[in-house]
Amino acid sequence: MTDIAATAAPSTETATLPARLAKGFVNRLVIIIPYLWLLFFFLIPFIIVFKISLSQTAISMPPYTPVLDFSDGISGFLAGFRELNFDNYTWLTQDALYFNAYVTSLIIAAISTMLTLIVGYPIAYGMARAPATIRPTLLMLVILPFWTSFLIRVYAWIGILKPEGLLNQLLMSLHIISQPLVILNTYTAIFIGIVYSYLPFMVLPLYSSLEKMDYSLVEAAEDLGCPPIGAFWKITFPLSLPGVVAGCLLVFIPAVGEFVIPDLLGGSQTLMIGKTLWNEFFSNRDWPVSSAVAVILLLVLTIPIMFFQQAQAKAQEQGR
């Protein structure tokens, strides 16, 4: 009995049931298999990244000299500490390129997130207020592009944004502009690409929080003398905040490390950290430096990722 109390959450009446039946090893297996998989393929790789970021570049395969190798036993491991090499990190601080890439990535991700919110909110709002019969269809239409390849969707924009592309053709034939606009290979193209690719990630959480909202709250506010715009900012928007937070995190975090969009739409002139890491790895074959880049990127993203997990856990609690 004491063993049940120790392992099972007493918060709900049903919680003790699985714990009581968990004596069989089947239940333990349910936890252990995915746990071990994630430990081995998700957590340990990060430790390796961290380890390699502290080693020296070498012209060999793999192109680094290992540190903290357990093959020499504990004493060798401890000896390894003395050889730890922070050169890669020093290198990152000395070369302004990396610092700029981090800062630019954060700024671009932040601006794109705001833009996605501005574009996505009216869509989500319109969907949530649509007649209940067509809401599932609208929802499917938002999700559908997500099922088509991300790469393809980014690729499609090249044809539109090129100097001789469709957008310029249209604007010039309408005599709005006389010279083709240079959009491709600029930050503008990156913004467009991120907003376009990540729009469903913003719309879906917004929609689910707006749809749950009781519209009579807005009616009550208006009944009490609040004009529609005021009712929106005082009632609707605050109540949709969980959706706003979830949507922004879902856009911001991956956007910081985005590679495909800056690479295909941003060209060689733009600077983003995901692209820097890719080039460092594939072009310069400098694994320790790219590992160091990844470690710092991860540190930069730790706080937003923790926010995201908290939001997930909260949503999970509310779902119960």
Added chain:
Amino acid sequence: MNSTWSRFNITSIVLGFAFLYLPIVLLIVFSFNESKLVTVWGGFSTKWYVSLFHNQGLMDATWVTARVGVISATVATVLGTLAAITLTRYTRFRGRVLFSGMVFAPLVMPEVITGLSLLLLFVAVGLDRGFFTVTLAHITFTMCFVAVVVQSRLVSFDRSLEEAAMDLGAPPVKTFFQITLPVILPAIISGWMLAFTLSLDDLVIASFSSGPGATTLPMKIYSQVRLGVTPEINAACTILIAVVAVGVIIASIANKRREIQRQLDEQAAQRG
């Protein structure tokens, strides 16, 4: 409620969907372009589709991608479902915080980090990079998406169904396979489809974890796009879009019909 479905709402939805769909529509239209210039209309033609099917490299890549997708989605569905059960049913065990962290973090983790870390793991343990490693990598990042999909179904699962089964004499394992699994099966299937699509779509993680002889379709498309935009790629993309669209539309129509049938049944039940 109709008054709230105002002109503003309709406009924002129409513009939003135009933004979402126009690029895809243009891409499809120009796959039927006679001219080699992707953006200048030179008349209708299907020649790019013909040349696509003679492009052995693309065909090979498609085959690799399909195999990776099916295998990784299937394994990821099993692992993700187990993870979802763990998250919803075992509210307290040692390392639960770490576990839920490892399930949720990959959802937003930049792909370059996941890709790089997996590659370094494969190198560290001496695995030759290729088909096998891409599949392992895809299992790892798609299982978390499956876990989230299945978990959201499990959270709303009526536990008294399981209690009823046990009350009627079914031991826990039997209860799981006869009651729980059939009831959450739709969520597991959509988890599989999500995992399959993500695997089909992935460029970055595949690029890191793949090796010679295991080029996936996105890797192939990417390298061709870098060389220059050709209508052949448009044609390849169109086929991919068509396959996915047809699949999704059939699934949703089937779903809708079931839903309508169900509503009719329920109405009939209320009457009779």
Added chain:
Amino acid sequence: MKSLGSIRRDFAPWNDPNAKPYIQFDKVTKKFGDFTAVNNLSLTIFEREFFALLGASGCGKSTLLRMLAGFEEPTAGRILLDGQDLRGIPPYKRPVNMMFQSYALFPHMTVEKNIAFGLKQEGMPGSDIEKRVAEMLKLVKLEQFAKRKPHQLSGGQRQRVALARSVAKRPKVLLLDEPLGALDKKLREETQFELMDLQQELGLTFVVVTHDQEEAMTMADRIAIMDKGEVMQVATPAEIYEAPTSRFVAHFVGNVNMFEGKVAEHTANATRITGATGAEIVVDNGGKAAAGSDIVFAIRPEKIKVSSKKPADAVNALEGEVYDVAYLGDMTVYHIKLDDGQIVRASALNASRVTEDPLTWNDRAWVSFRPDAGVVLTR
């Protein structure tokens, strides 16, 4: 003959000292963390009894039921069924079946398969299962719905499937968790009688959990009133209503007027009570309370007579003013504000279509009642 007994006059094992208890809760305690859901509770239920656990939500009645079914283990104490200690026996091995509040019908199985589920688990041969399922479908009058799935049934039909499924295995005890909670009022009243007939027909022991006092009063042989994990009173419905042993029970079941007071003196066959505000009441059943002790006199509204003049023969008559009148059709409810300030609720059956002694707001009025109309409560 005066009696506060059971309606089934021949069935009262609880009055028989030699009757063998069927279900025994023996000093059972159940804690969830710091919360005590059931506190040192002892209770005996007899074979073939229709027993109701009545209480507000969170009083521990569902926990009690779930411990009997095996979904929870008691933190302390024993539960015995037919002499066997149930500790450690998992739910799937207990000779007890439960009908769930949500019905918990398996959505992917037809009505037939739902009913057959429990029989299959015990390895009954196929032909026997078929026979039993047909029998059950007939019992709940759902023969033509055998191939339907749960979502193709109405609420009342689902309830009957759940019932058929839970009695199909012929359990020793059937547990019903708010069995009628999801039905509308009219269907609920019909189903109450159906459940009683079924219990008689099958000869099973029923333990029902409910928060609806009318449901409990209608169906049960005995009711246990629960509060904060403890049993306040176990008795027949008539005893619960007419002879509550505590303020809580008197308040919980039906409407009641309470007069705070002191026992002034005991005479040969009556007790004189002085109200806190000076009024005097004479009762014939206050023997248990010591003279001079603080007590509460509880009396039901329908046992109080309201009149415009003081009734000549009344032992207890108090004067006041009509404060509120509500005409409810079958009866009229008066709120009389006594001259000492207390408000008394009295209800009069409208036995004829015209009232001989009409009273309205602010009229002077007398309330009167017999010495045996109420009870004296010491706790």
